[in-house]
Amino acid sequence: MARIARATGLLARGALWVAGIGLVSMTAMIACQVFWRYVLNDSIVWTEPASVMVMGWFIFLGAAVGIREGYHLSFDVVLYFLPDRVVKVLHTVSDLAVGGFGLAMIWYGASLAYRTSGNVLPSLGISGAFDFLPLVAGGALVALFSAERIARRAAGLQTARFGEEATID
Template sequence: MQDRMKSIAEATGLLARAALWLAGIGLVLMTALIAAQVFWRYILNDSIIWTEPASVMIMGWFIFLGAAVGIREGYHLSFDVLLYVLPDTVKKILHSVSDLAVGGFGVGMIWYGWQLAAKTAGNTLPSLGISGAFDFAPIIGGGALVVLFSIERILRRAAGLHTARFGEEPLEDG
């Protein structure tokens, strides 16, 4: 089971790395779009109408992609004081409960994000000319990664492999 889980962890590690690169590229792209908008508005006394909604959409992607990678790596907010005094077996159980809760949140992101996208699919974003559903795609995509990475963490722990959390070794590259 450990060899199979290492292969899965390697694949999800590549997915996480790709998500992090996309998030970084999105951050740079959003910054460039906002800088162009400021230049056009205040220097050229004109305005590019599509940069603001495009930047907000890109921001949604880099926030949710980065958050999902943070969950995989164990960087999300947690309250670890009790873990200082608990035995390792109880720590593993509590970490798994936490991962289940985070995975449940990811399922909610997918479910409600899909509902929002379906309700706005018929609307057109005026300045971009695309469906309003695209505004909610980052919630659905981020939720899918949150679920995947939460499941991976639980399976890694069950296989006896380390995950990144208090009292555990960090994930290896890959």
């Protein structure tokens, strides 16, 4: 399990790097567009659709890493008053629900990509399917990281935190 945790940790770190690079790239594209439009009185036609596409990547990859790290939205006030065993069961139920959502992201994202694959994004000249690939990739990571959290809990290991090795509870 420790080997799997290291592999998914590297995957999460890579996804976070890609998300960070995407955020910086999107910011640069928008800055260039503003400069071109308001200073040079011209426009770069591809920056808006490209920045929206890049934004999809960094949102979904970043959200998947947040799932792995346990930073996703939760309401856990009641968990402080429950026995540890019940808390672990409720965390597992939560991870199952999140993993199911990740699988739905894969299914419906792939369906949308397939249905728009024949469309061409005019300013970019690429298939419309590329708009939905972040949904599929993010869903795959969400499902994988949710399954990892369940497996770690079942093996008696702590759930992953960014940069930490697998340890026994």
